[in-house]
Amino acid sequence: MTKRVFMVMAMARCGTSTIARGLNAIGVDLGNSLSRPDHRNPKGFFEDMDVTFKINRGLLRLLNHPWTCPELAERMRLQDDAALNQFRDYAVRLVQTRLTHTETWGFKDTNTSLLLPFWQSVMQSAGVEENYIFALRNPLGCAYSNIKHSRLPPESGLLEWLKNLILAIGGTHGRKRMVVSYDLMLQEPLHELLRMQRHLSIASVSQSELNTFASKFVDKKLHHHHYTDADLLNDPAMLAVPVCLTAYQLLMRVAKDELSMQDEEFLQAWQQIEDEFYKYYPLYAYATSIQKENHLLEREIRVVRKSVPWKLLAPMRFLSLLRL
Amino acid sequence: MKQSIQLSLAIVDGGVSALLASLPRQNVMVTSRVMRTAALYLHLYSSLLDAALHEISLTDPEFSARWDSAIQEYGKLDAIYCYIERLLYRRAELRQTLNDMQQSRLWKLIAPLRWIDDKLRAQRKRKHLQRRAVTS
Numbered sequence: 001m002t003k004r005v006f007m008v009m010a011m012a013r014c015g016t017s018t019i020a021r022g023l024n025a026i027g028v029d030l031g032n033s034l035s036r037p038d039h040r041n042p043k044g045f046f047e048d049m050d051v052t053f054k055i056n057r058g059l060l061r062l063l064n065h066p067w068t069c070p071e072l073a074e075r076m077r078l079q080d081d082a083a084l085n086q087f088r089d090y091a092v093r094l095v096q097t098r099l100t101h102t103e104t105w106g107f108k109d110t111n112t113s114l115l116l117p118f119w120q121s122v123m124q125s126a127g128v129e130e131n132y133i134f135a136l137r138n139p140l141g142c143a144y145s146n147i148k149h150s151r152l153p154p155e156s157g158l159l160e161w162l163k164n165l166i167l168a169i170g171g172t173h174g175r176k177r178m179v180v181s182y183d184l185m186l187q188e189p190l191h192e193l194l195r196m197q198r199h200l201s202i203a204s205v206s207q208s209e210l211n212t213f214a215s216k217f218v219d220k221k222l223h224h225h226h227y228t229d230a231d232l233l234n235d236p237a238m239l240a241v242p243v244c245l246t247a248y249q250l251l252m253r254v255a256k257d258e259l260s261m262q263d264e265e266f267l268q269a270w271q272q273i274e275d276e277f278y279k280y281y282p283l284y285a286y287a288t289s290i291q292k293e294n295h296l297l298e299r300e301i302r303v304v305r306k307s308v309p310w311k312l313l314a315p316m317r318f319l320s321l322l323r324l
Numbered sequence: 325m326k327q328s329i330q331l332s333l334a335i336v337d338g339g340v341s342a343l344l345a346s347l348p349r350q351n352v353m354v355t356s357r358v359m360r361t362a363a364l365y366l367h368l369y370s371s372l373l374d375a376a377l378h379e380i381s382l383t384d385p386e387f388s389a390r391w392d393s394a395i396q397e398y399g400k401l402d403a404i405y406c407y408i409e410r411l412l413y414r415r416a417e418l419r420q421t422l423n424d425m426q427q428s429r430l431w432k433l434i435a436p437l438r439w440i441d442d443k444l445r446a447q448r449k450r451k452h453l454q455r456r457a458v459t460s
Binding site for chain 2: 283287293307
């Protein structure tokens with residue numbers, strides 16, 4: 001029987017950790033190398049550290065952090081094959097190791113959708129079946145939650161939200177995939193877990209695991225940024241990326257099983273969303289490049305302010321201010 | 325340079341039409357990387373250039389239709405342009421802050437101390453990256 005890999009994809013703050021834990025509750029192994037919880041995610045990230053830090057972040061560093069697939073493809077083409085093969089070989093070995101004692105293994109990382117062509121080639125080399133789970137959350141919820149953790153403006157969060165879904169859905173046509181709503185998962189965890197089990201064709205699940213997830217893990221108090229559909233129409237940040245609204249409404253229909261991702265209606269509607277995104281892509285990419293530059297400048301200023309020499313100068317800076 | 329030569333030649337040849345015809349047209353502008361971020365201006369420029377070349381009149385319904393469609397498109401992009409402007413303003417602020425810090429006399433005075441601090445930080449970063457290398 002072919003072994004299976006499950007990839008949870010979406011932008012950070014979309015509920016990918018809760019959905020990854022849900023995947024674990026229906027019997028998918030997440031491995032033992034998970035990152036520790038912190039203030040950003042008190043219940044745990046459920047991220048495989050080797051995937052997140054060694055492979056995905058290492059690869060993005062090597063490729064100088066591209067924003068979307070056109071940039072990624074261009075930089076991969078320019079990159080030395082030996083360096084890329086080193087990552088590919090490591091990833092193939094990692095997938096095989098993780099699947100040594102289990103039939104199913106899952107991982108989540110926000111950068112996977114961008115690196116999808118890389119991961120698909122890895123899965124092909126490892127001879128495993130790919131399954132994709134897209135975490136869906138209200139785009140404003142993600143964008144405003146992101147402000148708290150990354151200090152990026154909401155428009156930047158909305159662009160990230162859209163970009164992740166465009167790349168993830170565009171790169172997985174014809175493959176086994178599903179959409180899981182984070183908001184629905186918090187409202188009806190058991191229903192959503194059984195839906196995941198059905199869509200992903202997972203044979204049997206332990207009822208006690210499902211109950212533990214629903215009663216102990218899911219905590220609505222940790223859902224701080226709750227936005228409604230009306231907010232999507234009224235928030236000024238939405239005007240910068242209006243296509244987020246269409247994409248969210250369409251994917252919510254899929255998450256509620258009102259529409260299938262294989263339906264012609266979905267494919268046509270998604271094509272329109274993609275066309276709209278790529279129509280304004282140069283503008284979005286330009287905005288993102290300035291945002292990245294600002295981020296680097298902020299970091300440089302922070303490094304100077306936190307450095308010992310700068311702190312040593314504090315009394316002299318104070319005196320020079322008085323003199324002014 | 326090439327463009328200024330073209331303009332000069334057009335003036336030598338005489339005739340405003342020849343001069344206008346030598347200005348960059350759509351095919352040149354479409355290939356420009358900068359223009360791709362502001363495709364709307366391409367339509368505006370093209371309409372106005374046609375008017376300047378007397379290929380279309382400013383009172384022509386076709387010109388009005390093209391102009392209205394460009395304005396409608398601008399309305400859609402207004403929010404993202406504002407966002408970009410905010411980002412550019414923030415970038416200028418950050419550059420100024422960093423420049424003020426690095427150009428201050430006090431900061432220059434402790435250059436040797438900073439050199440040691442930079443070396444130590446670079447070493448810490450190298451060790452951090454080594455721990456996360458795919459070969460380990």
